[in-house]
Amino acid sequence: MGLVSTSRLSEGMILADDLSTPAGRKILGRGMSLSAKHISMMKVWGIAFADVEGVDQEELLSQERSLMETMGRSDSIVQSFFPSHQGDGPCSEIFHLCRERCARLIEEEDSDGLSEMTDHRRPEELPSRAGLPVDKPRISEVIGGDVPLCSLPDIYFKIREVIQSPVSSARSIARVVGTDPNLSLRLLRLVNSAFYGFPTPIRSISRAVAIVGIKELSSLALAVSTMSAFDHIPSSYVDMRSFWKHSVTCGVLARVLASRRKIRRDDHFFLAGLLHDVGRAILYVRFPSHMSHGLGVSRFFRLPLAEVERRLIGFDHGQVTFRLLESWRIPEPILGTASWHHEPMSSENPEETSLLWLADWMANAMKIGSSGTFYLPPLDEGLWDLTGIHKEELRSVFDQAERQIEEILRIFFIA
16 A cells, blocks of 8 residues: 555545545545545545555655656746746646646657647747848738638538528538538538537438537538638648647637636637637738748747737738638628637627637647747736636636547548
8 A cells, every 4th residue: 555646546546544634524435446536526625645555655656756757847848938927826727737738748758749839949049130021011912812712612602602591401501511521521520529519429411400500500611611721821831730720729718718608609719719810821821021030039039929910010910810701701709709819808899809818828828739829928817807717617628628629630630
């Protein structure tokens, strides 16, 4: 037998002695087989250790030393891109959640995940402006012209046309969606994922329309279609796989946060999160030299990339996102929420937009993909209060989102 820290306990371990709270109240007896619920309860009660049968104390000490080394390395990695944080506020809570996630990646030897947490692109010296045009570009130059990625695939407009018809039905919508096998497959995988959590499998698009709803299915079709609209951006401009990983993470977090606020119609949050940085993808293509310089400046001074965009170009990707989504005739609240995620107070619905702001901040903290931002700005306390989210909810939000993110990334990138 031996003392095992609560973080190292696993289901099926047998208690070698009675388990009591720090106040001395007995809650579990000797010989009890631990369940996941028991372990969760111990964490709630603040119980740090349990005396467990069949544990070699020397092996246990070795494991604890290894854990301390892992947590030390994790702490160093996450501190490198996190803002200053003190006390027990939401920023500190998110830091600890990210540190735990980083520690898991270290233990799992996930080199790809750890690479996303390391800044390989910070320049040694301030990037030179040599070669950059003297005049700042105009935002009117950004959207339109001969840029294929400014156009959505025809399938989306066909879906929207049939949805807007007064005689549309689940069957007629399913027929249109069915003309695109790739879209159909992804939509069916999405509605059968943990993202929706339906108890029985949905095997047809018409059934998906009937259960999920016409409006939400249209949003999902747009989400899937949007990704294909950006397929041909050269990797020399931006790694679009990493870009979409960040966007999916942001969308999932936004939807989970909205569900905590008990917002009745939360379907638009995932799509707003998925689209929130599309303006930046346009900037990478339209102004590659400006954006390459901006990335260097952002990394060198540890500044938010959106702030550097405004200084360097005269506008930021949020304004470009607005213009692009407007040209696609994307309605509110998706349009405003996606476009104003850096400035929620400027949107028509600051409370809802603040949830996307927080989702984006958390997504950048988790380092699942990236659209260019590496260093986190300080967490704005005023916007945090506006979200209505409680610090105590963050762990469950984090855990729920991680499970859904992993599944949706598989759907988008493997389907």
